[in-house]
Amino acid sequence: MRIIVLLLLLVSNLAVAQTTSPQIDKLNQLDKEISVLYGESKTMLGSTRDVVRLQLLKKNDALRDVIQALIEQRSDDDHDILLKQVNQQVKFIADASTYLLNKIATTETTLEKETNEGKLLAQKTLDESRRFSMLLLAEQWTNYQWLKLLNQPSPASEQALINDVEHRLEFMSASLIFDSQQEALLNNQLESATEGEKSTIQLEHILTQRKVNNDISTLQFLVTLADKMTLDTTQYKQQIFEATGTLTDELLNVDLILSIISSWGEGSGQWLADNAPELLFKVLIFIAIILTFRWLKKITRKIVKRAVSSPNLQLSRLIQDFFTSMSGNIVFAIGLLIALSQVGFDLTPILTGFGVAGLVIGFALQDTLSNFASGMMLLIYRPFDEGDFVEAGGVSGKVAHMSLVNTTIKTFDNQVIIVPNSKIWGDIIKNVTHESVRRVDMVFGIGYSDDIVLAETVLADIVQSHAAVLKDPEAVIKLHTLNTSSVDFIVRPWVKTEDYWGVYWDITREVKIRFDKEGLSIPFPQQDVHLHMVEKPAK
Template sequence: METDIISTNFLEEAQSWIVNNQGLIIEYAVNIAAALLTLIIGFIAVGMLTGGLNKVMRARKIDNTISDFVTSLIKYGLLAFVIIAAMSRVGVQTASFVAIVGAAGLAVGLALQGSLSNFAAGVLLIGFRFFKAGDYVEAGGTAGTVHSVQIFTTILLTPDNRMIVVPNSKILNDNIINYSREKTRRIDLVIGVSYSADLKRTKDVLTRVIEQDPRILKEPACTIAVNNLGASSVDFVVRPWVQAADYWSTRFDLLEKIKNELDANDIGIPFPQMDVHLHQQESRRLKEEVV
């Protein structure tokens, strides 16, 4: 009986509070609905805006590394603005909120110094343009084709299509070798021939192979010269210049053609070998021991 009385009193008080605060409840409901609507519309608008901006920059043939970095930066900045605007709709004091976020940001920044250094390094990589999307580079202890520069990391793709994620600060603090920056590259080959080979004839054969390949540039001229008198071979250096895009295909073809031409002209290419001499007396002694 007492429980029923308490329940009845509670319901009456709740109904009375709702009636007395009906305007306040409606106001909060409207504000919450407006905040949710702000979040939904804001997120959609930010996605459309950054997506459109990225398409415009790519249409203007702006490098992918720059377009991806800029759109990511703008996207997260606008999302933060949308969230703050939504919170202000439900009565959160944005001024104090911004102050709290700033203080929290300082603490988080001290804890995430590595991430901030990666962000700063990303800005510098974009600003100084050490490489662009599509360049083949060695950086951060690895190598690959640059796919994109993100806010904190750089994405590389290896020739066998593996993705490598490298922190921006590691790239900036290490040596960067860009193989695609210049239009031309030099192929460095070392060809060893036998000491019994005619050096002039060998040089003529190498020169003929180089002159027959149309991909090899006339200027700068190719260098063909004796580089070293090794333990078992006379080493020639062959250094032709080619377009950067033709580097690997030309290198592979030259090695095959040079080998075939040297064989056709009876010019030996020495290789490591071992001669074992077994004297008859020693052989007889070994047989006796075996028996």
């Protein structure tokens, strides 16, 4: 389309006086090249002709760049040449604009008669024509500014152009409002349409979307041009912002900000006036339902806590807290959904969103979910509880806290270690304090020359005299192993779990004292080295 209107300019004979200025020489050269390309384009067909026309466009843009450069560095010698070139550009733009307006009118008439498939192609052609028409307006405005600099202003023509831009702004603003409403209407129809109707509505929706996008881009271009003409474009910028939601530097304009706030205020006030009674009633219903279910949440928690605390169930402290907390939260979540439905929220997309979000979160948090599952297994099978001393996940210590994701263990030297539940559940778990009674396993050795009966008597006396050693089960004291350097006795008294280490340390200390007193030795590994002297034979 731009090629066609450019050819209108090339019909006229571009004759410029010869000069020695390099820029003027370049101007003359571009004139000659454009004339040659124009002649070639008339004799070519197909893609070759399109290539030549593309070259024509580039040459004309280069021509305008040279004119711009000459005007910025203008001299009296170049004045007449530049004035002639600019007037030719003014005439070209005027002729091209008239041609394009006629072409747009013809295309719009054709568009109404086309089928939906044909309308898509016709709409594309129409959008290109309108886009180039806008570019011509900007170039014409530039031409008038050049004439001012060349001391030949054209105020009447310039005002006519300003009026034209104002008219087009109003038209595109109305067109954007209409097309946006049509798009919203078609979008609603798509949601409720049957499968047979959707194909037709979808084509219309696509066509309307293209119209809206073209309206926005055209309006943005016109606003930029109108700003150069010092026209008030506040309402149009506000409309573009509301249509696109795009933040730009223009939003820092105070008038635009005030206009947007005023518009929102008027709209909000009208909406409140129309919907205030119904809205107030819905808010009261929402608050009443929330308060009711908060009360039900507390009641439910109390009932569940009393149920899970029953001695017959023998549930761990953590699983009791879990069931108590979850029961209350579930009741409140149900109440929240009911409250939202009463104020007009559609719960279907919310629940669907929860499902999709759950799937996405499941993939993203696989390790965390593995820990959660392991935590549930720990709650169900209860291999340990808070306060127990355990060896789990490669860590030994007291269970300080347990959640559904991890377990906090405090070691004997007062370090706090947080272990993922999956590591604990996937490994061997040793609960040291699970039972109320434990056996203390100790081994004591005497020398081979010592009295075995005396050793048994001393060990039995030490064990039986300790107050923390239980009478039942009975302690075991037996000769166990004839070792390489010692005769070993096993000593296995039973104690309460909390007395384990006290008994272990007391008996070990007492054994050393009594063995020394009774003359019983405690062997330690040793080796005898024998040296044999070999006499050398006499020579």
